[in-house]
Amino acid sequence: MSKKVRPGKPVRIILPVGEKELDITERRLIDLVKGIAGNSVHIDIYTHTAKVHDAIAEKTGGIKTIRHIMMKNEFRFWTMVQRDSFAKTFIRLNHDLLVPGTDMKFWKQVGFDDFLWNVSSDIFPAITEPYDLMLFPIPSADESPAVLTDVFYTHSLFFAKENGIPVAGIQLFPVFDMPPILLTMLDYFIVKEEYEKRYLVSRGVDEHRIFVADALMDNYCISTVEDTYKNLMFGQSIHVDRDSLGIIVVNHPRNRQQLYEIFEVISDADIKTDVFFVFTQYAVRNLHEKDVFNALTKPVMDRELKRFYTLNIDGLVNVIMLCDMIIATTYLVSLGFAIKYRKGGIIYNPLRKAHPHFNDTVFAHSKEALREAILEQYTKKRRQLTVADIIHRILS
Known part of the structure; x- marks a missing residue:
């Protein structure tokens, strides 16, 4: 209908x-x-x-x-005359209805009990x-x-x-x-x-x-x-649209080239994305992580990405619940957490030895494999049904 x-x-x-x-x-x-x-x-x-x-x-x-x-x-106060009328009306409408598997009339079972006495x-x-x-x-x-x-x-x-x-x-x-x-x-x-x-x-x-x-x-x-963590989805100041893929990229003190390639692949995937870059609060000698980011990483992100945000590691859980996948250059505990909540998890590092998928984590060792994993997650998101989608299908 x-x-x-x-x-x-x-x-x-x-x-x-x-x-x-x-x-x-x-x-x-x-x-x-x-x-x-x-x-x-x-x-x-x-x-x-x-x-x-x-x-x-x-x-x-x-x-x-x-x-x-x-x-x-x-x-409403129903008089006995009115209650009697209710019962008679029910019997008249259902007089030929039998209790399944028997020859007993259905109205004999419920007509007087429900429609004579149990009237609201x-x-x-x-x-x-x-x-x-x-x-x-x-x-x-x-x-x-x-x-x-x-x-x-x-x-x-x-x-x-x-x-x-x-x-x-x-x-x-x-x-x-x-x-x-x-x-x-x-x-x-x-x-x-x-x-x-x-x-x-x-x-x-x-x-x-x-x-x-x-x-x-x-x-x-x-x-x-x-679920305490799922409650974090409510009241967020940032929203990832249904037609956009929310991607978390976790910083690393040494694997900057891998990070650059991740940004390049995200750009080449030609889909709408919201990228969240996570600072891990490291320092290299006298340089703070954000100094390195501003000098080396941010120019690459400005060139490759249309929209991105930065956040500190202590806000990672909140953003995981908001986004669709997390990409890192080495295995992190947060990857397992993300996968538990049906988020995609990818480790991208061509310099490491190839591994089979572990605990639903994708080990991508080439740009092509990374691109396929990102597009697969995007397709998965697009296939998910919201109640709004269901309403549209019912009424279309």
């Missing part, structure tokens, strides 16, 4: 969210929304609790393309604005949301279905805990890992309706596992 977006108009997305689904991601779900919203995408976040509303307002204040809307519930006393006002897509945080069957939140989610899904709005579920909790009814109610599924996709396929979901958000930032925003 897809819905055509009017040309020239921003995509309008509705996101209903309850307290448990927001808290399970330590509110990173709001950071995900901030990364999606822009001039071409407007997002309205609906909630029914003051706590969630205030949290959203605090993190998105001043962003004109994100609105936070409070849905206030109203209490709360209702929500109608949603009247038009939307192109609903992003729906999938709740857990085992850690089910509060009763009022359940009604709120049901109200939101009913609105989407009644108005032909496609619904893309965002998998937050373990995929095995998904309420079974959502397997058929949701039009698309956004998951974090390939095994989650395989599980949904095994449950009968068409694989073309499942998307793996494997871009690191978005993947973490919908994860329930806190």
